[in-house]
Amino acid sequence: MFSLLIDTSGPYSTVAVAQDAVVSGMSAILGRPAEKVHSQIKATLRATGIALSSLDSVTIVTGPGSWTGLNIGVTAAKTLAQVLRVDVLPISSLDALVAGRTWRYSRLCAVLSAGRGRVYRAWYDTDRGGTAQSGHHDAEVLTAEALEAELAQADGSALLIEYGKTVGSTLKYCSGIVQVLRLSPEAMIAAAAHALPLGPEEAITLTPAYMQASLAERDAKR
Amino acid sequence: MVILGIDTTCDDTSAGIVANGSQVLANVISSQYAAHEAFGGIVPMIAAREHTRQIGHIIRAAMQEAQVTFSDLDAVAVSNNQGLLLSLVVGVSAAKSIALACGIPLVGIHHLEGHIYSVLMAHEEVLRFPFLCLTVAGGHTLLLRVEDHGVYSLLGHTRDDAAGEAFDKVARRLGLGYPGGAAIEKLAKQGNAAAYAFPRPMITRSNLDFSFSGLKTAVMNLLDSAETFRKEDVAASFQQAVADVLVTKTLRAAKSEGLARIALAGGVAVNGLLRSQLTTEAAKRGCQVYLPAPSLCMDNGAMVAGAGYYLLRHRGADPLTIGVRANAPLGRLQVKYRHPAKYRSA
Numbered sequence: 001m002f003s004l005l006i007d008t009s010g011p012y013s014t015v016a017v018a019q020d021a022v023v024s025g026m027s028a029i030l031g032r033p034a035e036k037v038h039s040q041i042k043a044t045l046r047a048t049g050i051a052l053s054s055l056d057s058v059t060i061v062t063g064p065g066s067w068t069g070l071n072i073g074v075t076a077a078k079t080l081a082q083v084l085r086v087d088v089l090p091i092s093s094l095d096a097l098v099a100g101r102t103w104r105y106s107r108l109c110a111v112l113s114a115g116r117g118r119v120y121r122a123w124y125d126t127d128r129g130g131t132a133q134s135g136h137h138d139a140e141v142l143t144a145e146a147l148e149a150e151l152a153q154a155d156g157s158a159l160l161i162e163y164g165k166t167v168g169s170t171l172k173y174c175s176g177i178v179q180v181l182r183l184s185p186e187a188m189i190a191a192a193a194h195a196l197p198l199g200p201e202e203a204i205t206l207t208p209a210y211m212q213a214s215l216a217e218r219d220a221k222r
Numbered sequence: 223m224v225i226l227g228i229d230t231t232c233d234d235t236s237a238g239i240v241a242n243g244s245q246v247l248a249n250v251i252s253s254q255y256a257a258h259e260a261f262g263g264i265v266p267m268i269a270a271r272e273h274t275r276q277i278g279h280i281i282r283a284a285m286q287e288a289q290v291t292f293s294d295l296d297a298v299a300v301s302n303n304q305g306l307l308l309s310l311v312v313g314v315s316a317a318k319s320i321a322l323a324c325g326i327p328l329v330g331i332h333h334l335e336g337h338i339y340s341v342l343m344a345h346e347e348v349l350r351f352p353f354l355c356l357t358v359a360g361g362h363t364l365l366l367r368v369e370d371h372g373v374y375s376l377l378g379h380t381r382d383d384a385a386g387e388a389f390d391k392v393a394r395r396l397g398l399g400y401p402g403g404a405a406i407e408k409l410a411k412q413g414n415a416a417a418y419a420f421p422r423p424m425i426t427r428s429n430l431d432f433s434f435s436g437l438k439t440a441v442m443n444l445l446d447s448a449e450t451f452r453k454e455d456v457a458a459s460f461q462q463a464v465a466d467v468l469v470t471k472t473l474r475a476a477k478s479e480g481l482a483r484i485a486l487a488g489g490v491a492v493n494g495l496l497r498s499q500l501t502t503e504a505a506k507r508g509c510q511v512y513l514p515a516p517s518l519c520m521d522n523g524a525m526v527a528g529a530g531y532y533l534l535r536h537r538g539a540d541p542l543t544i545g546v547r548a549n550a551p552l553g554r555l556q557v558k559y560r561h562p563a564k565y566r567s568a
Contacts (some may be wrong), residue, residue, distance in 0.1 A: 022243060022527070032545070032547055034315065034545060035544070035545040036310040036543065037315075038295060038318040038319065038322055038542040039541070039542045041229070041322065042322060042542060052322065052323055067270070067308075068270065068308055068311060069268060071270050071271070071273070071274045071311060071315070072311050072312070072315045073314050074313075075274055075277055075312050075315040075316050075319070076315045076316075076318070076319045078278055078292050079277070079278065079315070079316045079319035079320060079323075080319045081322050082278055082281070082323070083280070083319065083320055083323035083324060085291045085427050094388050108529075166443075204278030204279055204282060204426075205275075205278075205279075207271070207274055207275050208271075208274065210271065213269070214265060214267035214268050215267065216261055216265040216267065216268065217265075217268070220260065220261065
């Protein structure tokens with residue numbers, strides 16, 4: 001089983017190819033996904049000697065994250081699936097932040113910047129082996145103050161995992177911080193293990209998990 | 223040669239399929255009007271979101287209408303220059319994915335080239351280079367000398383509002399909704415075009431520039447100050463003023479450039495008064511006017527596919543690394559005139 005993995009939700013565009021859940025090759029480039037992500041896909045496949053026609057699925061990080069990056073990545077994934085007639089596995093950026101590794105904390109708080117001093121946040125519990133358990137069903141957009149209040153309530157039992165630089169360094173009640181600059185293919189594979197596959201026709205309807213409205217819509221509500 | 227063309231320049235998601243540069247097999251357009259209506263204008267973030275939502279459906283609908291599959295495509299063309307950046311990236315991402323997955327050439331098109339080629343698509347046998355092209359749309363009003371495939375000279379442009387923009391703003395003020403061009407034209411048919419003496423901005427100036435902001439303001443001032451007015455007369459008088467300016471300047475450009483072939487392109491090219499007045503006045507001066515099919519006047523994927531056919535043959539394919547630019551040079555633009563940065567040559 002060959003899978004293409006794409007993440008354009010953060011500062012890096014990450015592309016990887018996996019065979020039977022083992023990473024065969026990967027590429028990460030900072031910025032400009034509109035220009036680079038397709039040539040990254042081509043180069044990564046070429047480097048691993050895997051043909052596009054051999055792919056069985058495309059795993060795509062649907063968000064939350066960069067509005068433009070998500071539009072580019074999700075459009076790329078679902079159009080590739082539409083042409084190649086393969087499944088799409090949509091995964092959350094927050095899930096992928098905590099997936100695929102073990103943690104020494106009982107609670108994990110995954111965050112990434114939502115702009116204007118706000119963050120996308122999701123809480124996860126870990127099992128005895130230190131693996132993140134809960135999904136991102138409680139993911140929300142929070143202010144830095146609200147996040148700090150939640151961390152204070154956790155009373156030192158939680159680890160903050162930041163995707164890129166968010167507000168972690170400014171928080172008083174934070175017992176531990178891990179900063180992740182780009183999602184690892186292994187984490188994406190681990191998150192994809194719980195994803196609901198979409199067939200190529202169903203994937204046409206896939207949209208990014210923006211998690212917040214556009215600025216104009218937010219302004220109109222005020 | 224079968225080419226898929228994708229246009230997500232502004233607020234319409236469109237895919238068209240064209241055979242051999244002129245045979246339109248499909249041209250599917252999805253308007254986002256409802257998504258932007260409440261905001262009184264186009265919101266770039268919403269436009270990008272709607273493009274992402276619609277793009278797969280529109281491509282599938284175009285393929286079904288044309289009765290082709292991805293394996294039938296010989297190339298994919300996409301508007302990657304001139305438009306809303308957030309919107310352009312969606313169409314470009316889809317086009318690159320198709321080019322990559324199908325192993326076919328990718329052709330990046332300047333959006334305005336799409337409009338220019340919409341005329342060539344309809345008159346490929348008779349419209350010879352060089353010719354004059356008046357491109358009138360919601361975001362652009364410019365006069366170009368088209369020297370050859372992808373080679374243009376800018377002769378004049380609007381210094382403020384585009385003609386289509388003025389139509390939209392006047393229509394909104396008259397409560398006619400969006401897009402305004404068709405609504406004003408429909409209302410104007412019952413009006414008196416001589417009822418109001420609206421200004422014809424820059425009509426007597428010797429240069430080939432346009433200005434529609436003052437005309438729009440004159441209409442607004444009338445609507446604000448007049449105790450009574452007939453909307454039909456306002457629409458007819460405004461439309462006549464726009465047509466007079468566009469026709470006069472275009473014929474002046476044809477004379478100064480020594481060109482007898484005139485192409486009319488862009489969304490406003492669907493306007494009946496402009497089409498007939500330009501054709502009639504040009505004929506009096508020994509000029510021939512070439513018009514695009516009305517279905518190819520608005521932003522659409524078929525014109526992009528048509529442009530892609532010609533530019534692929536004359537310029538070659540583009541790499542997967544092509545970017546997007548909100549304001550971009552138009553082909554090999556030969557500078558003949560002081561012009562704004564957005565059309566400046568690379």
